[in-house]
Amino acid sequence: MKIKVEDLKFAYGMRKVLNGVTASFDEGKIYGIVGKNGAGKTTFFKALTNIITNYSGTVSYNDENVLKNSSVLTKTGILLDDIELYKSYTGWFNLRYFGGLRGNFDEDLARKLADELDLLASLDLKVSAYSLGMGKKLLLLISLMNEAEVLIFDEPLRGIDAKSVLWFRQYLLNLKQTGKTILISSHVQEDIEALCDEVFVLADGTFTEAFDLTDTRQMLRYKVVVSDPSVLTEVLKNEGHAYEQREESIIFEATPEQFQTIFQACVSRDLMFEEIKKESKFAEFVK
Numbered sequence: 001m002k003i004k005v006e007d008l009k010f011a012y013g014m015r016k017v018l019n020g021v022t023a024s025f026d027e028g029k030i031y032g033i034v035g036k037n038g039a040g041k042t043t044f045f046k047a048l049t050n051i052i053t054n055y056s057g058t059v060s061y062n063d064e065n066v067l068k069n070s071s072v073l074t075k076t077g078i079l080l081d082d083i084e085l086y087k088s089y090t091g092w093f094n095l096r097y098f099g100g101l102r103g104n105f106d107e108d109l110a111r112k113l114a115d116e117l118d119l120l121a122s123l124d125l126k127v128s129a130y131s132l133g134m135g136k137k138l139l140l141l142i143s144l145m146n147e148a149e150v151l152i153f154d155e156p157l158r159g160i161d162a163k164s165v166l167w168f169r170q171y172l173l174n175l176k177q178t179g180k181t182i183l184i185s186s187h188v189q190e191d192i193e194a195l196c197d198e199v200f201v202l203a204d205g206t207f208t209e210a211f212d213l214t215d216t217r218q219m220l221r222y223k224v225v226v227s228d229p230s231v232l233t234e235v236l237k238n239e240g241h242a243y244e245q246r247e248e249s250i251i252f253e254a255t256p257e258q259f260q261t262i263f264q265a266c267v268s269r270d271l272m273f274e275e276i277k278k279e280s281k282f283a284e285f286v287k
């Protein structure tokens, strides 16, 4: 399903949070929404899913306005941090209740995924006895229960163990292959890099930057330590790259192809690279 957002504006009282967000999200892709604490990522997701409705602008799924036809949301799975589970009931109760709210509940699928997430045995316990990570895994399972066409995850991997993070990443990449539309917010650069095709930066109420992570010509930020910085800085100058020297490191921007040219020019002058770190430029907006 294609999601289209036009000029979305929303305020909590006097506090403007979304101030004219326009974007569209296609099938078969994973989108990252990043931004500082309080930038409005959760609020944006709530507006996409009718948890917040008193906004101006439009949100449509396959050209159906969600405010006018909320039934399109039966095809949406959402994980938000602040969904209140029934703590005095078991994991199974919560899974069947919330997982089944929007349609058929597939007990076999629930059991299979719970097993893969090492949560199966704990589903018989009351949620009040869950650790933070177990609660998060239960929320993850709930969001995956209704075979949604659109999946929206607010910080889905915060607090869960490394094995489950890898499991969940692979699960999402498989879902993407089946044509789902997936949005995810995260403060973890590796999760965004491993999962997302495109990244939008939310700041001051709008998307201020967008990065296409599938573009092999994207500019990366390199941070390197070399045996003789003067050789590298000379090569960078010759190749027309600005750079910054910070303690031991030299920092500059280049595409992977440009980096190869710089690297070869340096190596042919016997320069040793002691450390090479690279990161996508979006990384500065994630933390």
Ligand SMILES: Nc1ncnc2c1ncn2[C@@H]1O[C@H](COP(=O)(O)OP(=O)(O)OP(=O)(O)O)[C@@H](O)[C@H]1O
Binding pocket: 012, 015, 017, 035, 036, 037, 038, 039, 040, 041, 042, 043, 044
């Ligand atoms: N129910 C609420 N009532 C009033 N203000 C709220 C409410 N929920 C959020 N806000 C405010 O709206 C702003 C955006 O919050 P939101 O939770 O959407 O940000 P976020 O980008 O998801 O942040 P984080 O990265 O910390 O999760 C913040 O200033 C927050 O204090």
